[in-house]
Amino acid sequence: MFAKACPSRPTLEHVTGRWGSLTMSALLDGPLRFNELRRRVDGVSEKMLSQTLHALERDGLVHRDAQPTNPPRVDYTLTPLGRDTAERLLALIQMLEARMPEVLAAQQAYDAR
Amino acid sequence: MFAKACPSRPTLEHVTGRWGSLTMSALLDGPLRFNELRRRVDGVSEKMLSQTLHALERDGLVHRDAQPTNPPRVDYTLTPLGRDTAERLLALIQMLEARMPEVLAAQQAYDAR
DNA sequence: CATTGCCACTTACTTTTCGTAAGCGTTTTC
């Protein structure tokens, strides 16, 4: 993984990317439709969500279930691999959130210099 | 965290960013100097490594120990919070690497469509 | 004793990525 040409690097980037991590964590609660996801992951644009989901689907982390009805209904779900990944991501996110006071204190100390 | 203006988002991005995750994982083995890190994290430029380290230092995840000798010797270490974070990151990375066959298979199936 | 290379960076420039905004066709809601 530390090697430049490692094939797992792109996947790691999809998973840990700004929107990848939030998207996957949001899907831990259950399947969500495109616009439901967009509302949960506050700040993501339609374009970036679309891109993110395509990448995650290609990597086998997210399953896309499109029903050819009118209007189209598209549900996104985590695959088993996706769930394992998302659980770790969410744990990391929650740990960081819990310890944000430490981070903010460090930032203030740093900026005060 | 899912809120747009959440103060933990920038920190999450530093931690999970392309170079942040690899840099922190590399530091789990012990303190490293700037160029040692650069050689370990294959592909990172001096500029990006410098930027990444500054951000992580400001967030209180990495400690920078610069000795004013000649030539200057600068050691980077993980703080306790940084170590907790890096352990989770490394676990995620190793899990992904172990399951890359699944990912590659999914990619091939996707591309074949 | 000149050349090369290492050390830890910073700065200018180019390329890639990202975010913003609009458009698409259909279908239910008021």
Add this chain to the structure above:
DNA sequence: GAAAACGCTTACGAAAAGTAAGTGGCAATG
């Protein structure tokens, strides 16, 4: 019959990242 929701895609400007070169001092090589 006007407006909004659905799930996207496309064009364009802005921001981030990658590339390359420069800095200044010291150590070892030739």
